[in-house]
Amino acid sequence: MFLNTATIILFIIGLYWSLVIAPADYQQGDVYRIIFIHVPAAWLSMAVYVIMAVAGTVTLIWRAKIAEIICVQAAPVGLSFTVIALVTGMLWGKPTWGTYWVWDARLTSELILLFLYIGVVGLYKSISDARSAARACSILSIVGVVNIPIIHFSVNWWNTLHQGATVTKLSAPSAHSSMLYPLLFMGCTFFIYFVTILFIRSRSDILKRERGKQWVQEIFNEF
Amino acid sequence: MNFDGLIEISGYGAHVWSAYIICLSILIYNAISAIKSYNTARDAAKN
Numbered sequence: 001m002f003l004n005t006a007t008i009i010l011f012i013i014g015l016y017w018s019l020v021i022a023p024a025d026y027q028q029g030d031v032y033r034i035i036f037i038h039v040p041a042a043w044l045s046m047a048v049y050v051i052m053a054v055a056g057t058v059t060l061i062w063r064a065k066i067a068e069i070i071c072v073q074a075a076p077v078g079l080s081f082t083v084i085a086l087v088t089g090m091l092w093g094k095p096t097w098g099t100y101w102v103w104d105a106r107l108t109s110e111l112i113l114l115f116l117y118i119g120v121v122g123l124y125k126s127i128s129d130a131r132s133a134a135r136a137c138s139i140l141s142i143v144g145v146v147n148i149p150i151i152h153f154s155v156n157w158w159n160t161l162h163q164g165a166t167v168t169k170l171s172a173p174s175a176h177s178s179m180l181y182p183l184l185f186m187g188c189t190f191f192i193y194f195v196t197i198l199f200i201r202s203r204s205d206i207l208k209r210e211r212g213k214q215w216v217q218e219i220f221n222e223f
Numbered sequence: 224m225n226f227d228g229l230i231e232i233s234g235y236g237a238h239v240w241s242a243y244i245i246c247l248s249i250l251i252y253n254a255i256s257a258i259k260s261y262n263t264a265r266d267a268a269k270n
Binding site: 020041088091094193210211220 | 228232234235236238239241242243245246249250253254257258260261263264265267268269
């Protein structure tokens with residue numbers, strides 16, 4: 001309940017900061033405001049996949065149920081972040097680049113990430129036994145994680161239309177603080193949103209798996 | 224925020240508003256479906 005409320009409040013503050021307080025860019029005008037949702041969604045799309053791969057590794061090595069649940073329940077949320085990153089990137093690309101889509105390395109590798117997420121979600125739904133499905137998803141998560149450094153470094157390794165790193169540069173970030181702080185705030189907000197939804201989805205999955213067990217009944221009897 | 228401020232942000236253009244509306248719709252849909260799924264699982268586990 002605390003996380004739910006905190007997420008809503010953080011989103012309200014973040015949206016107000018992004019849309020009202022942050023100044024317009026001197027070159028792009030107000031279109032640049034899309035980065036306040038595009039960049040955090042892109043960060044989270046990669047971070048969630050890494051979390052899934054780590055949980056997948058734990059699942060395969062130690063067969064921990066909670067790691068299975070985290071791996072499979074994070075996937076739909078990560079999928080949402082990837083869709084948001086791609087769609088908002090397209091909506092930003094049209095007025096700034098003059099096109100919605102180009103097959104450059106950053107965009108293509110992010111699209112591959114979308115297919116990997118769809119693969120994990122589809123695989124989990126297609127196998128009836130939850131534990132076998134989770135193990136299969138773990139393998140796909142671990143194999144697919146190789147795409148994450150490709151996405152991150154694609155702007156350095158290849159000549160792309162997508163601009164290079166702005167915030168995560170080893171030297172100081174090139175964004176002005178009046179734009180950088182709301183961006184970082186929205187990044188934290190998206191992460192807290194992810195944690196909140198993951199908790200809800202994980203609790204739901206645990207209840208589905210453990211339905212009828214004594215410890216579940218005891219918890220309900222207490223309240 | 225006063226009326227002038229509202230007029231100013233309403234002029235951000237279709238791309239900005241489409242991006243924000245699509246983003247928030249997906250996030251809200253995700254949250255609602257997660258809560259619904261939890262309520263269903265809780266009710267099933269109770270009975």
